[in-house]
Amino acid sequence: MGDSSHTSDDRLHRRGLMFILSSPSGAGKTTLSRMLLARDSEIKLSVSATTRPPRPGEVDGVHYHFVSPQEFDRMVEEDDFYEWAHVFGHRYGTPKGKIRAGLKDGKDVLFDIDWQGTQQLYQKDQQDVVRVFILPPSLEELHRRLTGRATDSAEVIAARMERARAEISHWDGYDYVIINDNVDVCFEKVHAILEAERMKRQRQTGLIPFVRGLMG
Ligand SMILES: Nc1ncnc2c1ncn2[C@@H]1O[C@H](COP(=O)(O)OP(=O)(O)OP(=O)(O)O)[C@@H](O)[C@H]1O
Numbered sequence: 001m002g003d004s005s006h007t008s009d010d011r012l013h014r015r016g017l018m019f020i021l022s023s024p025s026g027a028g029k030t031t032l033s034r035m036l037l038a039r040d041s042e043i044k045l046s047v048s049a050t051t052r053p054p055r056p057g058e059v060d061g062v063h064y065h066f067v068s069p070q071e072f073d074r075m076v077e078e079d080d081f082y083e084w085a086h087v088f089g090h091r092y093g094t095p096k097g098k099i100r101a102g103l104k105d106g107k108d109v110l111f112d113i114d115w116q117g118t119q120q121l122y123q124k125d126q127q128d129v130v131r132v133f134i135l136p137p138s139l140e141e142l143h144r145r146l147t148g149r150a151t152d153s154a155e156v157i158a159a160r161m162e163r164a165r166a167e168i169s170h171w172d173g174y175d176y177v178i179i180n181d182n183v184d185v186c187f188e189k190v191h192a193i194l195e196a197e198r199m200k201r202q203r204q205t206g207l208i209p210f211v212r213g214l215m216g
């Protein structure tokens, strides 16, 4: 094409977005995140740091950066986090990394973070943030999913169920809310939101030169 407003597959240049998935624990956001990363090569996961111990199958640097409380303290002191929060007795934080620079280059970033982190990211960068909240079809089903996942002790599951109502109460701080009943149907909705948000006029930084070109 030879026109700098286009990317190689003929779409316009655009600003990347920060795509946040939140939910009460067990509603399915990690499952949906993994499906999104597998389907869509244009979005990359923001790998959080946490002081929580790894679950079976979780890989350091892939699912989380598993750090000691001392290491987490050091990262806070050195201002390494975009946001961080206490969740279920552990600390979790989003490393700054190269997120801002990537947004300019049209790189999308996926965040699996709670409502506290969502609020902090939104306060810092409203124009780039897209907030999606996932609800379970019922609390009974939420409990079934946490138990069925078989990664947490009965105490941990009880604590997460105890917190579920408080987490759900933040649903109105999100742009989109989806009930995750059938995971495939829910995933298609999540992906449709991502695709639609990418097409927002304000994000398509290549539009002005493209339209100028059209108008001769
Ligand atoms: N629509 C669904 N129907 C049935 N099971 C589901 C559905 N979505 C997810 N699950 C299952 O529910 C369990 C919890 O899902 P997942 O780990 O994705 O939740 P989460 O919201 O990320 O939880 P956490 O915040 O604790 O990490 C998993 O075993 C997953 O396979």
Ligand SMILES: Nc1nc2c(ncn2[C@@H]2O[C@H](COP(=O)(O)O)[C@@H](O)[C@H]2O)c(=O)[nH]1
Residues within 6 Å of the ligand: 022, 023, 024, 025, 048, 049, 052, 083, 084, 085, 087, 088, 092, 093, 094, 112, 113, 114, 115, 116, 117, 118
């Ligand atoms: N504010 C933040 N919340 C985060 C971050 N990384 C994960 N989380 C949230 O913590 C809970 C528990 O996660 P789990 O993996 O122990 O089940 C869940 O709601 C995550 O979304 C983060 O960097 N910041």
